[in-house]
Amino acid sequence: MDEYIQKRAKQDIKAKVAACFVFSDDDKKIIGYYTLSNDSIPRHILPEHVINKLPKYKDLPVTLLGRLAIHKDAQGQQLGQLLLMDALKRSYDSSFSIGSMAVVVDPIDESARMFYSKYGFIQLPDNNRMFLPIKTIEQVYLNSVL
Numbered sequence: 001m002d003e004y005i006q007k008r009a010k011q012d013i014k015a016k017v018a019a020c021f022v023f024s025d026d027d028k029k030i031i032g033y034y035t036l037s038n039d040s041i042p043r044h045i046l047p048e049h050v051i052n053k054l055p056k057y058k059d060l061p062v063t064l065l066g067r068l069a070i071h072k073d074a075q076g077q078q079l080g081q082l083l084l085m086d087a088l089k090r091s092y093d094s095s096f097s098i099g100s101m102a103v104v105v106d107p108i109d110e111s112a113r114m115f116y117s118k119y120g121f122i123q124l125p126d127n128n129r130m131f132l133p134i135k136t137i138e139q140v141y142l143n144s145v146l
């Protein structure tokens, strides 16, 4: 995560493969960041109850929350939640300009998986990915935290 923000984020932004959003302190030291990109997922990997409500396209547009990290000295102060809520709100807003039916994440380990589960992300069957439908963001978060 350190290596990404120090060495790769700049080139990803320049190549337009990811948009990166940072949270910094008064001295402009980066405390946390996340990235968003367009992505798609094959319809057939979604759970039955989700598929039933969707148009029959082979692939469905999603927003990839590619990375989310808080500096280890600043963890446990609700900043991960703050950045996640910011990412969800941004993803929700942009879905009105560019279609996206869910936010997807690729958790790096079990701990990250637990973090995303806490916010309603659903595990895709037979896949490392987790997803949160944009409709859920609207229903659960829009009238509360966001």
Ligand SMILES: CC(C)(COP(=O)(O)OP(=O)(O)OC[C@H]1O[C@@H](n2cnc3c(N)ncnc32)[C@H](O)[C@@H]1OP(=O)(O)O)[C@@H](O)C(=O)NCCC(=O)NCCS
Pocket (backbone or CB within 6 Å): 001, 066, 067, 068, 069, 070, 071, 074, 075, 076, 077, 078, 079, 080, 081, 082, 106, 107, 108, 109, 111, 112, 114, 115, 118
């Ligand atoms: C995962 C990460 C972003 C969480 O950020 P954080 O600032 O430490 O978390 P917060 O303080 O915002 O925690 C918010 C809530 O999530 C919970 N939480 C945090 N990390 C958790 C974890 N690994 N598993 C389960 N719950 C977790 C907290 O207990 C807190 O719950 P509460 O509000 O009920 O007290 C941070 O630990 C991190 O950068 N980890 C390394 C990189 C990473 O794993 N990124 C995500 C996957 S790519």
